[in-house]
Amino acid sequence: AQPDPSDCTLAGGEGEEGTGLYNDANSSFNGYPDTDTECREVGQPTHVKSLISATPIGNxxxxxxxxxxxxxxxxxxxxxxxxxxxHFTDQVTIVSADVTASPAEATLFDPPWNGQDQLVITEGVPLLGTDDEGYAPHHYELTVIAEAPLQLVPGEGDADPTACPAEGEDPTTDTAFNNTSTLTDESGLTEDDQACAPLPSIDIEKTISSGPTANGDGTWTITYDLVASNTGAGDGDYTISDQLRYGEGIVVESSDVITTPEGVTALDTWTGQGPEGDPVNVIAEDVPLAAGGVHTYQVQVVFSLDEETLTEESMTCPEPDSGENGGLANSTGIEHNDLTDDDEACLSLGEPDLDKELVSAEPVDDGQWQVVYQLTVNNLLPGETTYDLEDELLFGDTVEVDYAEVTDYPEGVDVNEDWDGLEDTVIATDVTLPGMNDEGYAPHVYTITVVADVPASFEVDDDGNTAAACAGEPGDNWENGGLNNGATLTTEGGDEVTDTDCADLPSIHLDKTIASGPTSTGTNAYTITYQLEVLNDGAAAGDYVLSDQFYFGAGIEVVDVTPSNTEPGDIPVLDTFTGQGEEPDAPENAITGDVTIDVGATHTYEVTVAVTVDPATATAESVQCADNPGAGETGGLANVGLLDHNGHDLDADACAPVDPPTPPQTPPGNPPGNPPGNPPGDDDDDDDNNGGDDDLADTGSGMSALLLLAGGLLIIVGGTALVVTRRRSAGTGGLTG
Incomplete structure (x- = not known):
């Protein structure tokens, strides 16, 4: 601890230091010690620096x-x-600096102090001791007049020029209203102290937050946002105003401050319709804004149009910062310490509108559909305006986009070449649209062409929903389904105008069964009838061509074929149909030409076939059904139905076996092996009349019995082996059997 200069007594025992200017002398002569002490009590000046006030005084x-x-x-x-x-920030200008208060004992230095190049306030000022009668501290006041801007910008390294040095930082930093003082005592020791005032930095920003929006009664509503902010380290007060500078013929029906900061009440005298500087433009006065604070106001205006006085010029925004009227121009001003700043927002009086239309959606073969949409942007008002345009493809889940392009657009519009309707939905931004009365005005028309892979069939869930169908009505349907497409136009004021349009899709299925048979019509002869069902459980009509190909086993010969449509009963069938073409798409296999099937409809066809089984070529294997007739295997009365829908091939098969063929009957009385013309029992070629060698056994009747027994067994086997098979379609869309 520092010794107390006001006390010259020793602090205590041996070895302890004294206080004040204490001195202890010791001597020794011939063994005789001697001591003496002397102490002088001294003064010790010190000082404290403080900020008395920092006040904006105008200008x-x-x-x-x-x-x-x-x-x-x-x-x-x-x-x-x-x-x-x-140590003020370099963004502040010092106007004057004076010592405005000082003690009587002090003689102010000449040249006088100014805090910049003349730093000495006074020198050699006597200061009484605390025990002296009449002692009093010395008080000085320094008054500085300085000019500070409304907004201060960050310095080097983003240093904040409005903030005072923080604890631990250099107290002599040039920032804010910083100030340091130095006291030097009579021994030359110095002592420093510091005081500082932070500064506010107040700004204003204006935007259009919504509108203009048509109210449906010949008026429009527009809303402006006014944002006052203090990015400085000191508090500040402000006055805010707002002036409507609408063009001639734009009639203000009402104007209101609809939002104010908490604790702030807007003046009820505000209309915003006075000339610059008029009190009716003032929203609020002397509003305190803390350091780092933000205040938001909203002004809402309802206006109409006077067609008699409205001109193209009056609907167009004036040049920025010109202060002139036009369009929906609106200026906001802020004042702090007699310094002002302003910001403005304006929209030329135009109102873009969007219409989306489905032009066409057509199957183009190979399982693909081509769909064309048209987007039309109109200007509903005479003023020029701008807009952004987006378009999003919202197809059903199993529909895959193969190609998407904006194939036509207005001249001069910079279209986004990366638009794909999926990952990138932006078509164009900041597009200028002339006013509706301009000589060269024409709506902006965009054409979008998309090619997509569309399956022949879609699943239907338990609730009856299918991705083939549009999920809602056109105009406001933003759900995936069918060939849905949504467009969004963003106006100059930030409002969104949307429209959607959509094409439903068919969902085609094929099923094949055996309606009747095979029915025996004689020895080794049968008739069988196949049934083919075509179902559309989608959301749009679809086209198809129906074919049927026989995969009968070896030795089964077609005698007659009769195709027919039984439901609805009036679909023509081709008289060229035989079902016996070598390739599935052979003309002989086509039952129909192009047929349209409506939503929810079922078309039923029957194919009746009469066949014979040739005992000479048919085998026990060839009359049985093959494992996979749809893959080209033959056997039994196998039959594969084929359906072509937009290049998708659906198939469904059915099959029934038939009995092994019955061998030809031997003529009565002439056993096998006996040449024709010989009497029964005479199996040689001589001319005798005794039927051959009487010594040989007569085996004719025994052979007939064996043949009859074998035939009976075959009939039993055939009766029990008659199998009708029904197979599910191997292609997409077959119904489950």
Whole structure:
């Protein structure tokens, strides 16, 4: 601890230090010691610097008053020197700096202090000791007038020029209204202190938050946002105003401040329709705004149009910062310390509108559909305006986009070449649309062409929903389904105008069964009838061509074929149909030409076939059904139905076996092996009349019995082996059997 200069007594025992200017002398002569002490009590000056006030005084000027208080910590009188330096931010201009208060004992230095290049306030000022009668601290006041801008910008390294040095930082940093002082005592020791005032930095920003929006009664509503902010480190007050500078013929029906900051009440005198500087433009006065604070106001205007006085010029925004009227121009001003700033927002009086239309949606073979949409942007008002345009493809889940392009668009519009309707939905931005009365005005028309892979069939869920169908009505349907497409137009004021359109899709299925048979019509002869069902459980009509190909086993010969349509009963069938073409798409296999099937409809066809089984070529294997007739295997009365829908091939098969063929009957009385013309029992070629060698056994009747037994067994086997097979379609869309 520092010794107390006001006390010359020893602090205690041996080895302890004294206080004040204490001195202890010791000597020794011939063994005789001697001591003497001397102490002088001294003065010790010290000072404290403070910020008395920092006040905006108008015209962008501030008055900053600092106090310096010098005291004596000692009992004895002393003297001191005092100096002071202003460390303001370089964005502040010092107008004047004066010592406006000082003690009677101090003689102010000449040239006088100014805190910049003249730092000395006074020198050699006597200061009584605390024990002296009449002792009093010395008080100084320094008054500085400085000009500070409304907004201050960050310095090097983003240093904040409005903030005072933080604890631990260099107290002599040039920032805000910073100030340091130095006291020098009579021994030459110095002492520093510092005081500082932060600064506000107040700004205003204006935007259009919504509108203009048509109200449906010949009026429109527009809303402006006014945002006052203080990015400085000091608090500040402001006055805010707002002036409507609408063009001639734009009639203000009403104007209201609909939003104010918490604790702020808008003046009820505000209309926004006075000339610049008129009190009717003032929204609020002397509003305190804390450091870092943001205040938001909203002004809402309802206006109409006077067609008799409205002109193209009056609907167009004026040049920025010109202060002229036009369009929906609106200026906001902010004032702080007689400094003002303003911002403005304007929209030329135009109102873009969007219409989306499905032009066509057609199957183009190979399982693909081509769909064309048209987007038309109109201007509903005479003023020029701008817009952004987006378009999003919202197809059903199993529909895959193969190609998407904006194939036609207005001349001069910069279209986004990366638009795909999926990952990138932006078609164009900041597109200028002339006013509706302009000589060269024409609506902006965009054509979008998409080619997509569409399956022949879609699943139907338990609730009856299918991705083949549009999920809602055109205009406001933003769900995936069918060939849905949604467009969004964003106006100059940030409002969104949307429209959608959609094409439903068919969902085609094929099923094949055996309606009847095979029915025996004689020895080794049968008739069988196949049934083919075509179902559309989608959301749009679809086209198809139906074919049927026989995969009968070896030895089964077609005698007659009769195709027919039984439901609805009036679909023509081709008289060229035989079902016996070698390739599936052979003309002989086509039952129909192009047929349209409506939503929810079922078309039923029957194919009746009469066949014979040739005992000479048919085998027990060839009359049985093959494992996979749809893959080209033959056997039994196998039959594969084929359906072509937009290049999708659906198939469904059915099959029934038939009995092995019955061998030809031997003529009665002439056993096998006996040449024709020989009497029964005579199996040689001689001319005798005794039927051959009487010594040989007569086996004719025994052979007939064996043949009859074998035939009976075959009939039993055939009856029990008659199998009708029904197979599900191997292609997409077959119904489950």
């Amino acid at each position: 962008g000027q501030w008055e900053i008053v600092y106090g310096i208080d010098v005291t004596n910590k000692g009992v004895q009188a002393t003297s001191y020197d005092l100096s002071d330096e202003l």
